Amino acid sequence: MTGKRIVVLGGGFGGVAAARTARALLSRDHQVTLIDRKKRTYLCGAFPLLIVGERELLKSSRSLGLLANRGIRYLQDEVQSIDTASMTLETSEGKLEYDYLVLAPGAVYxxxxxxxxxxxxxxxxxxxxxxxxxxxxxxxxxxxxxxxxxxxxxxxxxxxxxxxxxxxxxxxxxxxxxxxxxxxxxxxxxxxxxxxxxxxxxxxxxxxxxxxxxxxxxxxxxxxxxxxxxxxxxxxxxxxxxxxxxxxSPPQAVAAAGLVGSSGWVEVDRRTLQTGMPGVFAVGDVNMVPMANGRGLPKAGVFASGEGEVVGANIAAAINGTDPVAFSGVGHCFIAYGGDRVGMVAGDFMAEGKPRVELTPATARGMRAKERFERDWRRFRI
Ligand SMILES: Cc1cc2nc3c(=O)[nH]c(=O)nc-3n(C[C@H](O)[C@H](O)[C@H](O)COP(=O)(O)OP(=O)(O)OC[C@H]3O[C@@H](n4cnc5c(N)ncnc54)[C@H](O)[C@@H]3O)c2cc1C
Missing domain, CATH: 3.50.50.60 (FAD/NAD(P)-binding domain)
Structure with a gap:
């Protein structure tokens, strides 16, 4: 068996989850590479508290170099263009070939x-x-x-x-x-x-x-x-x-590759996150996952991470010949109220008909869950 090359573009929630999951399920014959222009990434969910001095920058960041400890090849580089026909990425250091590509470059402002x-x-x-x-x-x-x-x-x-x-x-x-x-x-x-x-x-x-x-x-x-x-x-x-x-909006490299659909984002299958291109998946903020009411799933780290895990698992399943899994759309987002109070927007966003979501009351327990989430994120568990 020849080893497959899995390339992940982007080291945010979605990309890390895809790389981490694929790596854990594949033998070392296969190579998992994650490429990001940045060495250190920041947890945006900390910013509403950071601006009032309730979070610190260093504790709200993680270094992508640590992915090497998990057997993931990390390249600090800029992806300049994507060619899905020849299955290559052009980076500032040269060409990178892939068998499976996970697009997780987020959104740009x-x-x-x-x-x-x-x-x-x-x-x-x-x-x-x-x-x-x-x-x-x-x-x-x-x-x-x-x-x-x-x-x-x-x-x-x-x-x-x-x-x-x-x-x-x-x-x-x-x-x-x-x-x-x-x-x-x-x-x-x-x-x-x-x-x-x-x-x-x-x-x-x-x-x-x-x-x-x-x-x-x-x-x-x-x-x-x-x-x-x-x-x-x-x-x-x-x-x-x-x-x-x-x-x-979606990053320029993704738009220039013709991967953006009429929604203005990369359109994917709602259960597999696969794009129309063979071997190419898109997770996180860059995609549009249609909910039952036709609107796009909210752009949130919890969903980017959940989608990344599904894609990582399904790439491994395709290689290992095991059963694929489906993205559920069940998730939650924290909403801080100040002090030690945090509520949650939680539910089944992909439920039949329309999202079934509720806003839970802000509690100290909510804050503890948020702090746990932040710790897990720093340790690459999310
Ligand atoms: C203020 C704020 C609060 C938030 N609060 C929450 C919250 O409480 N809960 C929650 O779930 N979500 C929250 N989010 C949303 C969450 O941060 C995003 O949905 C999440 O980061 C998306 O992950 P991603 O992997 O799609 O993209 P990103 O995290 O944006 O990562 C994309 C990565 O790709 C890299 N990249 C892009 N293009 C290239 C290129 N051409 N070459 C090389 N590298 C490239 C970037 O450097 C970046 O590191 C919040 C966001 C903000 C702004």
Missing amino acids: DWDAVPGAEAAYSFYDMESARRLRRRLRTFRKGRIVIGVARMPYKCPPAPFETAMVLSWFFKGRGQQDEIEIHVSTPEPMPLAVAGPEAAARLVRDMERRGIEVHTDAGVKEVSPSGREVAFTDGTSLEADLAITIPVH
Whole structure:
């Protein structure tokens, strides 16, 4: 038997899970390679707490070099192009051939899609989260506007979570009467994927904290001073601190390879995550997994990881001649409320008809589960 070459593009949740699972199920005749431009990756789920000093950067990161301990070949390199006909990737170091390819490069942010957004703050990557953290240290009073530009974006609860974490933070500093928090979404209700009941509960939780929620209002523009945010419904808000969630799109190398479908993302079989190309799978934020209501599964680390595990297992099954498994779409996402309180958006996202999802109350037990998740992530168990 000649060894197969499994190449994974991307060392985030999806790529690591695929590489880890395939490696554990395959003999050493087969090579598992993971390629990422970065050596160290960050846990984005920590950013809403990191901006208020409740998480630290180093503890929210992991080094991909450690994958070698698990028998995975890690290459720090940039994938410049993908050729599915010749089954090769072009990298800055040369060509890389594959028998199986797992695309897990995540989504990129188009900061220019919203005019003026560079004048606003964000927390959607490590650099912007660090900048916002510095700003919050000295922010004493005024109006904070958190706005989502467009669907889809990573982790649907994150903007609402951040609004509540900020409310808790300013209360702790005795500044609650000096601060006004607004959060806007292009959707008709916050966290629409979880349905009207969960949305109503989330709105109640936010209103109890004095947070004003604006729906059907995507961010259209930020003034050059960063002091005014205009929305798609024609309204606008003055802001002392504007925070935007950027427009997301698939990475250029994936788009240029003709792998993006009419949804704007890589379309895959909802159970196997296989693309239309032989031997090519796509997991995580880069794909569009249709739920029963036709909408895409939320872009979240828990799903990227679950999809990666299914793909890793199925590549091994194809090589070993064993039975494949199917992606279930059952999962949960944490939503921090500040302090030691964490709730969950949990359920069967791929249920027949429509997602069956609930928002669980925020508890100290939820925080312990979140901390466990963060520890597991650092140790490459997720
Ligand atoms: C503020 C915030 C809070 C969040 N909270 C949660 C949460 O509580 N729970 C949850 O489940 N999810 C959460 N998420 C979402 C989660 O972080 C993403 O869904 C997850 O990271 C997606 O994983 P991925 O493997 O698809 O991509 P990524 O994690 O983005 O990894 C992609 C990797 O591919 C590499 N790459 C891309 N292109 C190339 C190339 N051409 N060459 C080489 N390398 C390349 C990148 O360097 C990157 O390391 C949150 C996200 C944000 C922004």
